[in-house]
Amino acid sequence: MAADAPEKKEGQIPTNLRLLVLLEEVVRRGVAVKPAEMIDAMGLPKPTVHRLMQTAEGEGFLQRDLDGRAYWPGPRLRMLALNIMSSEHLRTARLTVLKSVAEELGETCNLATPDREGMIYLDRVETKWPLRIQLPIGTQVPFHCTASGKMYLSTLKPSSLAAVLRTHPLEAETGRTRTDPDALSAELAAIAACGYSTDDEEFIAGMVAVAVPLRDTRNRLIATLSIHAPVQRRCLQEMICFLPSLQKAAKELEKL
Numbered sequence: 194m195a196a197d198a199p200e201k202k203e204g205q206i207p208t209n210l211r212l213l214v215l216l217e218e219v220v221r222r223g224v225a226v227k228p229a230e231m232i233d234a235m236g237l238p239k240p241t242v243h244r245l246m247q248t249a250e251g252e253g254f255l256q257r258d259l260d261g262r263a264y265w266p267g268p269r270l271r272m273l274a275l276n277i278m279s280s281e282h283l284r285t286a287r288l289t290v291l292k293s294v295a296e297e298l299g300e301t302c303n304l305a306t307p308d309r310e311g312m313i314y315l316d317r318v319e320t321k322w323p324l325r326i327q328l329p330i331g332t333q334v335p336f337h338c339t340a341s342g343k344m345y346l347s348t349l350k351p352s353s354l355a356a357v358l359r360t361h362p363l364e365a366e367t368g369r370t371r372t373d374p375d376a377l378s379a380e381l382a383a384i385a386a387c388g389y390s391t392d393d394e395e396f397i398a399g400m401v402a403v404a405v406p407l408r409d410t411r412n413r414l415i416a417t418l419s420i421h422a423p424v425q426r427r428c429l430q431e432m433i434c435f436l437p438s439l440q441k442a443a444k445e446l447e448k449l
Contacts, residue, residue: 206235215245216254216270223413224353225263256309271308275315284316286449291318294442298435300422301325304407304446305341306415308333310361312341315416324423326400337363337377338370340392340404341417346377347384348406348414354381367398389436392421393429400424403432405439407447418443 206214218234219226232242246264249255256267266274277283287304295302295318305312311333319325328334336342336357346354363372371377384390392402404419418439422432 206237211235211237211241212245212249215242216249216266219255219264220266220270220274223411224350225258225265227263275306275313283449287316287446288318290442290445290449291316294318294418294420294438295320297438298420300420300427300432300435303328303341303417303419303421305334305404305417305419307336307342307345311335312339312345312417320422322426324425326397326421326423328421334396335364335366336361338366338392338395340390340402340421341419343377343381343384343392344390344404344406344417344419345414347381347390354378366396367394369393369398370395389433389439391429391433394424401427401429401432403429403435403439405436405443407443409447416446418446 215231215235218231222230228239228242228246231237231246232239235242237245246255250257250264250267253267253269255264255270257263258265291302291304299320299322301320302318303314304316305314307313312335314328314330314332314334317328317330334342336346346357349357358374358377363374363377364370365372371380388405390404392400392404394400396402400421401424402419402421404417406414407416407418409415420432420435420439
């Protein structure tokens with residue numbers, strides 16, 4: 194449903210489209226949604242909306258949020274989105290941009306999307322250097338200690354961020370990982386202000402990275418573009434100097 198679409202009344206939504214419209218509305222909002230909100234948005238009776246959401250949950254298209262009352266996209270709906278983003282036409286155009294970045298900067302370039310438990314690598318183009326760090330497509334990495342994950346966390350509302358930090362242990366992956374919630378929150382605020390994030394050997398010892406966001410037309414983060422390199426070849430400050438090229442590529446990817 195478009196953001197400015199008129200409120201739907203019962204009978205305006207064909208029965209066979211109600212579940213699709215409900216899923217569309219959940220995804221459009223971009224946050225966990227309670228059934229009462231969907232009743233108002235769709236103009237359907239309370240029992241109908243509850244039945245639709247329970248059906249979607251049972252089939253894996255929706256799942257309960259941490260509070261047990263609201264719903265957000267489930268594994269099947271998230272996989273559907275990833276499969277669309279990985280379609281041959283889109284992926285070919287996307288890889289053209291990633292290859293250009295990897296060749297210009299000489300380091301591995303990654304595109305990652307947020308999932309429930311961490312960031313998922315959707316695409317990547319490897320550096321030509323023999324010394325590289327292998328993180329294949331489909332790899333899931335933590336939020337709190339990766340450049341892409343911290344970029345995502347920095348875009349969350351305070352209540353959503355608090356819920357993530359409460360339910361995801363801040364485990365120390367290296368001696369540099371921030372495990373104090375207050376220290377991490379302060380860093381995330383700085384990331385939100387400057388528009389990029391870094392990983393200074395916080396996820397893997399000997400690896401540094403920098404990430405920038407990709408946003409949709411409503412300014413919501415949909416993915417991150419990042420590069421990483423071994424410290425034997427690049428220091429973090431050198432990686433930060435690559436920001437203009439990364440930001441330019443991110444704008445090209447957003448158009449796709």
